[in-house]
Amino acid sequence: MPDMQSSSIVSPDDLNITNLGPREIPTPACKMDFPAEGSCWHADGDRIALNDHMDSIREAMKIDIDPPSIELAGPRREIFFNPADTCIAIVTCGGLCPGINDVIRAIVMQAYYTYGVRQILGIQYGYEGLDPSFGHKPIELTPDMVMNIASFGGSFLGSSRGKRDVKVMANRLEALGVDILYVIGGDGSQRGALAIHEEMQRRNSRTAVIGVPKTIDNDIMFMDRSFGYQTAFAAAFHAVISAHTEAKGARNGLGLVKLMGRDSGFIACSAALATGEANAVLIPEVPFALEGETGLLAMLEQRIASRGHAVLITAEGAGQNLIPESGQTTDASGNKLHADIGLFLKDRIIAHFKQRKIELNVKYIDPSYLIRSVPASPEDRIFCLNLGRHAVHAGMAGKTGMVVARWHQSYVHLPMSLVTRGRRKVDPTGDLWRSVVESTGQPARIGV
DSSP, X not given: OOSSOOGGGOOGGGGOOEESSOOOEXXXXXXXXXXXXXXXXXXXXXXXXXXXXHHHHHHHHHTTOOOOEEEEOSOOSEESSOGGGOEEEEEEOSSOOTTHHHHHHHHHHIIIIISOOOEEEEESSGGGGGSGGGOOOOEEOOHHHHTTGGGSSSOTTOOOOSOOOHHHHHHXXXXXXXXXXXXXXXXXXXXXXXXXXXXXXXXXXXXXXEEEEBOTTOOBSSSSOOBTHHHHHHHHHHHHHHHHHHHHTSTTEEEEEEEOOSSOOHHHHHHHHHHOOOSEEEOTTSOOOSSSTTSXXXXXXXXXXXXXXXXXXXXXXXXXXXXXXXXOOBOTTSOBOOOOHHHHHHHHHHHHHHHTTOOOEEEXXXXXXXXXXXXXXXXXXXXXXXXXXXXXHHHHTTEESEEEEEETTEEEEEEHHHHTSSBOOOOTTSHHHHHHHHHHOOOSSTTO
């Protein structure tokens, strides 16, 4: 079974996509030498199974029902919005992530050239830009303006964290005449987008809200991966290689690398597997102990004694139960703040070896801000392009309250209410964690 959330808790109704109304306008998209029927066009009834494991399919067949399925993304033959009268807006929220500018560019280019939309607004500094009290003015976006922004990291529009009054934001969208709002952001940003969608529904508004999920930690549910993740762990790869080089270059050297992963350890796992140099990996999903004969400190001591060097990777959210809480506990978006596990481990490891009078040379590397601010890799750029394309197709078709994603290698529509239920995590009993354990030689649970 896949090492993701169980699809058994999802009903077919959970996967329904909201449409603003009937589509009656022939689309200008997909007319470039494509046949009238075929792979170019998708109807709302074109779907793929949520869970492609045969046990799940057989279970549905036993009681003569269709298994839960997901609507495929792509152009519809008719659209809801008239491009000549349509105003779209793009907002980027939360922390930086490789590929944000690629998605902005893709949305602008697709809306402008494929559909002929000429009113495209960039909302500055996240949801702050939808609150007039901050004074951020929208930017009128054109293809010339966004043509080269994919070459740079960060967000061309700026970003921010923190909750905003949904009624204020809805009022601002109405005042700007926005027909389709595209929200590029993580789970917190998509919860904000869901709140805007629900407020618009209460007002009987014809405003569509479409999300493009963004998380460097790869922790949004019901998708193969999120954009920027591959770029992030490729950058993390070089940090681990450097840590290994530093560790081998010193007597009794320890390379300690802290990587991003507040609640999910995907980057740490991928960096360890890609390099093959890690001797232990710590992630939030798997508890570990420091002390004791089988604890982390004893394991590192044995490794240093036998091989003369070691490499330890920790995700930022690992081992939080070992660190006493102090001060502020949540950030502006309401996310729980984590103590610095990297510095905590560094101090405890140094103290342990000093107490035993064993020389140790620790090289501590924290590349977090370098990782999240780099431009997207070529493969991620293609992924971002396709997410942006499909987001525009969905918005012009009058779909709302949904995100575009890739599932089982197909681009799909998912309700915001579904993907914001929780976070995707590494399954401690799944193949990914097993591959890490086999690669590093560490116990599945260190000292626990």
